[in-house]
Amino acid sequence: MLDYFFTPKSIAVLGASNDPLKLGYEIFKNLKGYGGKVYPINIKEETVQGVKAYKNVKDIPENVDLAVIVVPRRFVKQALIDCGEKGVKGAIIITAGFGEMGEEGKREERELVEIAHKYGMRIIGPNCVGVMDTHSNMNATFIMNAKKGSVAFVSQSGALGAGIVYKTIKEDIGFSKFISVGNMADVDFADLMEYLAEDNNSKAIALYIEGVKNGKRFMEIAKKVSKKKPIIALKAGKSESGARAASSHTGSLAGSYAIYEAAFMQSGVLVAETIDDLLSMARAFTQPLPKGKKVAIMTNAGGPGVLTADQLDKRGLKLANLKEETMEKLREFLPPMAAVKNPVDMIASARGEDYYKTAKLLLEDDNVDMLVAICVVPTFAGMTPTEHAEGIVKAVKEVNNGKPVLALFMAGYVSEKARELLEKEGIPAYERPEDVGSAAYALAAFAERNLEV
Amino acid sequence: MLDYFFTPKSIAVLGASNDPLKLGYEIFKNLKGYGGKVYPINIKEETVQGVKAYKNVKDIPENVDLAVIVVPRRFVKQALIDCGEKGVKGAIIITAGFGEMGEEGKREERELVEIAHKYGMRIIGPNCVGVMDTHSNMNATFIMNAKKGSVAFVSQSGALGAGIVYKTIKEDIGFSKFISVGNMADVDFADLMEYLAEDNNSKAIALYIEGVKNGKRFMEIAKKVSKKKPIIALKAGKSESGARAASSHTGSLAGSYAIYEAAFMQSGVLVAETIDDLLSMARAFTQPLPKGKKVAIMTNAGGPGVLTADQLDKRGLKLANLKEETMEKLREFLPPMAAVKNPVDMIASARGEDYYKTAKLLLEDDNVDMLVAICVVPTFAGMTPTEHAEGIVKAVKEVNNGKPVLALFMAGYVSEKARELLEKEGIPAYERPEDVGSAAYALAAFAERNLEV
Numbered sequence: 001m002l003d004y005f006f007t008p009k010s011i012a013v014l015g016a017s018n019d020p021l022k023l024g025y026e027i028f029k030n031l032k033g034y035g036g037k038v039y040p041i042n043i044k045e046e047t048v049q050g051v052k053a054y055k056n057v058k059d060i061p062e063n064v065d066l067a068v069i070v071v072p073r074r075f076v077k078q079a080l081i082d083c084g085e086k087g088v089k090g091a092i093i094i095t096a097g098f099g100e101m102g103e104e105g106k107r108e109e110r111e112l113v114e115i116a117h118k119y120g121m122r123i124i125g126p127n128c129v130g131v132m133d134t135h136s137n138m139n140a141t142f143i144m145n146a147k148k149g150s151v152a153f154v155s156q157s158g159a160l161g162a163g164i165v166y167k168t169i170k171e172d173i174g175f176s177k178f179i180s181v182g183n184m185a186d187v188d189f190a191d192l193m194e195y196l197a198e199d200n201n202s203k204a205i206a207l208y209i210e211g212v213k214n215g216k217r218f219m220e221i222a223k224k225v226s227k228k229k230p231i232i233a234l235k236a237g238k239s240e241s242g243a244r245a246a247s248s249h250t251g252s253l254a255g256s257y258a259i260y261e262a263a264f265m266q267s268g269v270l271v272a273e274t275i276d277d278l279l280s281m282a283r284a285f286t287q288p289l290p291k292g293k294k295v296a297i298m299t300n301a302g303g304p305g306v307l308t309a310d311q312l313d314k315r316g317l318k319l320a321n322l323k324e325e326t327m328e329k330l331r332e333f334l335p336p337m338a339a340v341k342n343p344v345d346m347i348a349s350a351r352g353e354d355y356y357k358t359a360k361l362l363l364e365d366d367n368v369d370m371l372v373a374i375c376v377v378p379t380f381a382g383m384t385p386t387e388h389a390e391g392i393v394k395a396v397k398e399v400n401n402g403k404p405v406l407a408l409f410m411a412g413y414v415s416e417k418a419r420e421l422l423e424k425e426g427i428p429a430y431e432r433p434e435d436v437g438s439a440a441y442a443l444a445a446f447a448e449r450n451l452e453v
Numbered sequence: 454m455l456d457y458f459f460t461p462k463s464i465a466v467l468g469a470s471n472d473p474l475k476l477g478y479e480i481f482k483n484l485k486g487y488g489g490k491v492y493p494i495n496i497k498e499e500t501v502q503g504v505k506a507y508k509n510v511k512d513i514p515e516n517v518d519l520a521v522i523v524v525p526r527r528f529v530k531q532a533l534i535d536c537g538e539k540g541v542k543g544a545i546i547i548t549a550g551f552g553e554m555g556e557e558g559k560r561e562e563r564e565l566v567e568i569a570h571k572y573g574m575r576i577i578g579p580n581c582v583g584v585m586d587t588h589s590n591m592n593a594t595f596i597m598n599a600k601k602g603s604v605a606f607v608s609q610s611g612a613l614g615a616g617i618v619y620k621t622i623k624e625d626i627g628f629s630k631f632i633s634v635g636n637m638a639d640v641d642f643a644d645l646m647e648y649l650a651e652d653n654n655s656k657a658i659a660l661y662i663e664g665v666k667n668g669k670r671f672m673e674i675a676k677k678v679s680k681k682k683p684i685i686a687l688k689a690g691k692s693e694s695g696a697r698a699a700s701s702h703t704g705s706l707a708g709s710y711a712i713y714e715a716a717f718m719q720s721g722v723l724v725a726e727t728i729d730d731l732l733s734m735a736r737a738f739t740q741p742l743p744k745g746k747k748v749a750i751m752t753n754a755g756g757p758g759v760l761t762a763d764q765l766d767k768r769g770l771k772l773a774n775l776k777e778e779t780m781e782k783l784r785e786f787l788p789p790m791a792a793v794k795n796p797v798d799m800i801a802s803a804r805g806e807d808y809y810k811t812a813k814l815l816l817e818d819d820n821v822d823m824l825v826a827i828c829v830v831p832t833f834a835g836m837t838p839t840e841h842a843e844g845i846v847k848a849v850k851e852v853n854n855g856k857p858v859l860a861l862f863m864a865g866y867v868s869e870k871a872r873e874l875l876e877k878e879g880i881p882a883y884e885r886p887e888d889v890g891s892a893a894y895a896l897a898a899f900a901e902r903n904l905e906v
Contacts, residue, residue, distance in 0.1 A: 096790070100790070101790060158801075159753065159754030159755070159756060159801055159830055160757055160760075160829065161756075163757070163829040163863040163864040166830060167863065167865035167884070169865060169866070170865040208756065236759040236760050236763060237759050238766075238767075239762060240766065241763070241765065241766045241771070242760070242762040242766060245758050245759045245762040245772075274886070275760070301610065301616070302612070302613075302698070302699070303608075303609070303610025303614075303663065303689060304610075306663060306699040307728070309690075309694040309697075309698040310690065310694070310695035312692075313692030314692060319694040319697075336554075337549070337553070377619065410616040410620065412620030412621070414619045431620070432729065
């Protein structure tokens, strides 16, 4: 359906540039890494960044699936007509100055959509940062590559989206796709949810929303999609101040948050409170779904166990009552100072082997639906930086009984390697108790909904 | 009063070791960087890490202010007696296995306190990670140095405290002191609040609390101290599950959270919900206090402005109504697509000069009590990584009218340099809208309380 936005055979960049100060420079530079054909269109230059340029998209001797339009505003309309005549399927319009600029801009924006539909084209944008697909290795944006992962992230704020991509590179959080939707003149949240529901690379859909235009259609599609794939939404403009700010940002009224919240609930969309919340919840879905809400916590430090128990409780999850047998077996190898009641506090001396044995016993306990494995500062006494993570991974692989496992590795850069290892094995590794709490909640809430169906 | 714990003239490490697998190795290694005299005590070795060792603390030919005790549990009592006879003033007992181990351990712990008091000594610990003072450059712990800063951080969980120190190194957040209080057999939260109230290097006191032993005294001291210096507390064990987990961690009942919350409120302690919240609030106090709750937001991206407005609203702050004059002046140099109503959206093209001019106008507006300056992804179009931060700093220095300024630089590692620059100038630079919201709240709440007095 919208494949041509993510895995096009060929791409034309209208406004590709040799001037590093222009967005058309960055976009073409980013696209050069793509496996398919990428053609620069520039009315003045013979070559762009060493690649033969064309004056017009229509001059390209082959078919073009996707056009990225980054020409000045006054040329956008003609550029789009050219694309239509060329038979382009999708156009990403980066150029700003349309619907967000008031009535005149809105009129011009509608005109663009009419042109596109006349030629059977779809538009993402205008006024957006572009589209990125980490699996097809296509970066049709002017920002850096996101890390490859399984979360499809759709953002109605371009700069915020870019900021999140940059933040997540540092935090080793991966996306399947990043889609900056801009003014959503044509392709909107509903279209993208529908498309992403069928995308095997995307295990969850994360939405940053300022305002939805066609609420009824959003809800219809969300209701359908959320039955097979989790949708998590962060709605900005919750407060009156925020809503006013959003209105001056997008030019459209953001609407009462209570209405949005009710609509999300009814259509099975999970609600995030913050950006970290949005990402934490979306990232959880590399894991299988839990059969219930009973969580076991294992930790090498009491404090984080307590904070995590607080967060789970806040989110409606329960601490599992471990079977006597499990506690007895834990007692056999854990030191006397350890606590074998849930949360299981293996204390600071716990090594990789203890993580392995404890995780195994907890996963095998019938009273446990989900495991949260916590580790803090595993550096002293000759421990390796990754042995605790390795212990968890080994247990999960061995037991392999379909229970979700979330990790909380809290010591900043000290546990970076361990988190990387867990992520590589598909176990989401968080840094903050509230993030792992949100993640556990998302899995449980989606499972509950899914099991009802 | 408790100076000898933070700026001792001389330190003895009982249990200093040559064995890298022992805590006494790390502690002595860390202390070697300290300016004062540091003596290793080891019954078997002639030298420890190249420094002449003594068999007993009493053999040291000079006075000893502070002792760090990390000998095996069965030797702790005698080590403490030796310290008392030597005239040591303060003892940090790292060794675990006392009050947290049940009745017998509690009895032994009480005995330690009796010994200490008999000799006029005070004890921090036992069962703790130690004490760090970044200003005197003393690290009497077995963990890495924290970054130097102005927040005094007191943690009842050693591993969590260590995890936070590691996390904050990465995030460029600084502490004046880190104090792991362990079992609080003697020196407790109250003693430390009283001491830190007089410490010029500490602008705020951050507490991670699992349970307070003498609630009445805690409240009395907190009430007094919080009138001159902000105290921010994160109480773990809020929920029933969390409280149960805390109880199995510290061996003492954590008590109902509602009671704690009421006590905090009554004694002027600001309540944090998460670790990030605790740190965000505490870090804000490098800034002057606001005269009211009216906040101006400036941003180069709409989305973060909206999210921040939401967070401020949630925390009871207001968006300032800018004076007509201010908006007119902003209109003169900002592009037509910019929004000059609060939040002021300077849009993505805003450069350092725009940040300078806008910050100046907003600080000069009488309707504004506090400024939040937001920046996202300032890399394209030949911008330098720090020009936006420089613009803010220049405006603050020029206007210099005592209004607090908080920064929100959201693009992960892309804005790392800018955040460093702001922090160096004493402007707290946050990464998440909720953190800057908490910070603004803390300043306003503390100011409100202070102005009443």
